[in-house]
Amino acid sequence: MTAARRIAITGGYGFLGWHTACRLRALHQVEPVRLGRDDFADPARLVEALRGVDAVIHIAGVNRADSDEAVEQGNVDLATTLAAAMREVGTPFDVVFANSIQAQLDNPYGRGKAEAARIVQEAATELGGHFADLLLPNLFGEHGRPGYNSFVATFAHEVAAGRVPTVTGDREIELLHAQDAAAALIEALGSDVSEVVPAEAIGIGEVLRFFLETHELYATRGEVPDISTPMRRNLFNTYRAAAFPDMWPISPQVHGDNRGDLYETVRAHGGTGMAFMSTTLPGQKRGEHYHLHKVERFIVVKGEAEIELRRLLHDDVVTFRLSGDKPSFVDMPALWVHNIRNVGDTELVTMFWADQLLDMDNPDQFPETIAQEATA
Structure with a gap:
């Protein structure tokens, strides 16, 4: 039972970490131990934070740095630090790794994530715990950082600010809402799986057109666009987070x-x-x-x-x-x-x-x- 577990989330203050912590609170009445950069910078502090924890959702990662080598090594270093802390505690941990579909590719980020999975799995298995390796596609959702988390976050903030981004090289992208990713991570606790989390393909230009349609209806008149599918509803909530609280309240014509x-x-x-x-x-x-x-x-x-x-x-x-x-x-x-x-x-x-x-x-x-x- 998830509610009876003591769960730690690495990267707990980041985009996916926040969504996962929110979902644990809402649906499982669990207040996770949220671990951030300061915890990983101090090995003794990380060890202390993991004492009494029996499950870890490892989300912390590096996807941008000054060099390709720093991206690859950064993910390896985070995994190495986590594995060392787990061994220092010495009790079994069930670990779920928020990996990336790029782990299947031969690029610096993919190689770093693949090696990170190997390092953490070895430690979890050695200590008698389970290890689930979930390969996540491109994520989007409420409170993503523009210019960092995804093009969806960038588009949402630009359009909410009244600007119109341009699309170059329009193509379909596999997108997964952060709450759906969090649900998959939580569901995998206590299992031994390695799988790609399914997503929905949508065109980059289609996302932008939805935001522009939403802005025209919502920001100027408060009208709710067509949100009859989960993707449209999730994109709408992403836009609403980018627009909040500046557009409120609205006074309709009397x-x-x-x-x-x-x-x-x-x-x-x-x-x-x-x-x-x-x-x-x-x-x-x-x-x-x-x-x-x-x-x-x-x-x-x-x-x-x-x-x-x-x-x-x-x-x-x-x-x-x-x-x-x-x-x-x-x-x-x-x-x-x-x-x-x-x-x-x-x-x-x-x-x-x-x-x-x-x-x-x-x-x-x-x-x-x-x-x-x-x-x-």
Whole structure:
């Protein structure tokens, strides 16, 4: 059982490490030991961090450096340091290695990853543990670093900033969302496998066109694009992370006459969804949870509200003040804890919209408070 395990994640503060830690918390109630550069720079500190750990998800790696040799040797050095620390602790470890499909190729990065797998597998086997070698394709997802993690992150940030990147050498790329990669890594714990994690092929130009379509609909009018497939939803959440919080809140056009006011709150261009209303008494709060994938919008219809959001495993809180006197809405990014509180003297009326019908067996809703002490 994953929930009973003590799991360490190397590269735990990086892109895939953060996604994996978030998924362990959400679905398995596990708070992993997140290991970063400082831990690997101090062998004694790394050994101490691994004491009491029985499983390691090895994500730390080097994919950019001043030279090809530094890329290759950097991955070997990380594996060597980890293997030495495991041997120093001397207890069995089940290890899952977040390898790359490039390990099958004869290039500096591929050779370094292949040798890293061999080094860590040897240590895990020697100590009586299991070793799973998962070869991952190109990853994308929320909070990837532009110009570093993937072209998807670069495109998302450029388009969210109002710029139009150019595509040279358009071709299809195998892409895997970081949450799907994290799911595969967690599932492999305790097994002895070596396999390529399947991905979905999509054209580079198609990704850019989706972001440009999304920007036109979403950033200017708050309209939700067609997110009827997992790939489109995951690309949309990637764009939303790049655009947050600068584009919020949005105030729709209000049409008024002698009967009162009318304005649109949600216009969705595909898929299913649901809308619902709530009333909240002065001083009371709703929310205090986060989602892995769900797209959710809060619209203040009447009263005064404060919306707080905190990125999971981070400390900083983003706050929005909304009023029914000026109808506005804010979307909740995936993997951000959020709440809404009535800060006025009268009843707060809020409309909520989500992109999926509520499934009580799989609600994609995980309780956590904004004020909870973060670990990053």
